[in-house]
Amino acid sequence: MYVNTKDILEKASKEFYAVPAFNINNLEFLIAILEGAVEKNAPVIIETSEGAIKYAGNGDPIRGAKFFVNLVKGYADTLNIPVALHLDHGKNLEYIAAAIKAGYSSVMIDASHEPFEENLKITKEVVKWAHAAGVSVEAELGQLAGIEDNVSAEENVLVDPQQAKIFVEETGVDFLAPAIGTSHGAFKFKGEAKLDFERLEKVKKLTNIPLVLHGASSVPAKYVELAEKYGADLGGAKGVPAEEIKKCVKLGINKVNTDTDLRIAFLAGLRKNLTENVKEFDPRKYFKEGMQFVKDVVMDRLEFLGASGKA
Ligand SMILES: O=C(COP(=O)(O)O)NO
Ligand SMILES: [Ca+2]
Ligand code: NA
Ligand SMILES: [Zn+2]
Numbered sequence: 001m002y003v004n005t006k007d008i009l010e011k012a013s014k015e016f017y018a019v020p021a022f023n024i025n026n027l028e029f030l031i032a033i034l035e036g037a038v039e040k041n042a043p044v045i046i047e048t049s050e051g052a053i054k055y056a057g058n059g060d061p062i063r064g065a066k067f068f069v070n071l072v073k074g075y076a077d078t079l080n081i082p083v084a085l086h087l088d089h090g091k092n093l094e095y096i097a098a099a100i101k102a103g104y105s106s107v108m109i110d111a112s113h114e115p116f117e118e119n120l121k122i123t124k125e126v127v128k129w130a131h132a133a134g135v136s137v138e139a140e141l142g143q144l145a146g147i148e149d150n151v152s153a154e155e156n157v158l159v160d161p162q163q164a165k166i167f168v169e170e171t172g173v174d175f176l177a178p179a180i181g182t183s184h185g186a187f188k189f190k191g192e193a194k195l196d197f198e199r200l201e202k203v204k205k206l207t208n209i210p211l212v213l214h215g216a217s218s219v220p221a222k223y224v225e226l227a228e229k230y231g232a233d234l235g236g237a238k239g240v241p242a243e244e245i246k247k248c249v250k251l252g253i254n255k256v257n258t259d260t261d262l263r264i265a266f267l268a269g270l271r272k273n274l275t276e277n278v279k280e281f282d283p284r285k286y287f288k289e290g291m292q293f294v295k296d297v298v299m300d301r302l303e304f305l306g307a308s309g310k311a
Contacts, residue, residue: 002076002077003084004135008045010210013211016306017249018213019310029294032292033295042307046084050095065087068085080311091110100129112139112143139167141167144156175212176210180197181194182195184259188217195240195248210255211254214257219238245305262298
């Protein structure tokens, strides 16, 4: 059933487990994710970036947002697990408005590259709009290095726990993404994975709302190696070890954003299948292996985040 993200995350926050938020851009990833969640009898969050909405709507945000709401709601309403649809890294108010109007469960307003007061002001605005439409809101404090759709930040700027307390009280935001050292994409960390657990613990104590971990892909070696075996070049890919993510969940992370892992798993399956079946030209056949690998990554993540069986 199609639900509000806040309902999924409030339950997770009370019981100290986490629910993965998987990014999609197409039908194949959506089917693989939902079937994996059904098999694990788990809640799941589907999220689309502004780039995904642009892609699905061929440049038109209203068409793209409606397309995803109908696709996800249509499929979710035939299932017995809770499914939410979330706008990831909303920065452009046109896209945020389109997502709210189309019927997304929740939207992220990411104004974390702005000065604190500006981020607070914009977030307050979006919370007012979204709540009036029954839509929940995520915001971000601090910055993740690496590329985020249309904003690239050089350095990691870690969240200030005191600021987080004020921000949550003033904005009424439903869940918060505190930057604690992760970054987006397949090439994380210069050296070893370094997450600031003490900082995370303080933010949870001071805000006491569901928290979100961005840049949480683990970049599993087995799919990187398989993709490279069939011609990909992902040299030096590195992610967040599952053990580190589990520590974050114990400290109060409840939504775990995962995009890169699904991309690499699908890539490995697609390259392998196309290479081994040179006569095949039915996409329902040659996408299958990649979809299976995505489903496997989804089920593994639902398991180690503690979301399995929580539907
Ligand atoms: O934070 C993410 C995904 O991060 P990854 O690149 O680590 O999958 N989406 O908002
Ligand atoms: Ca940001
Ligand atoms: Na998000
Ligand atoms: Zn992110």
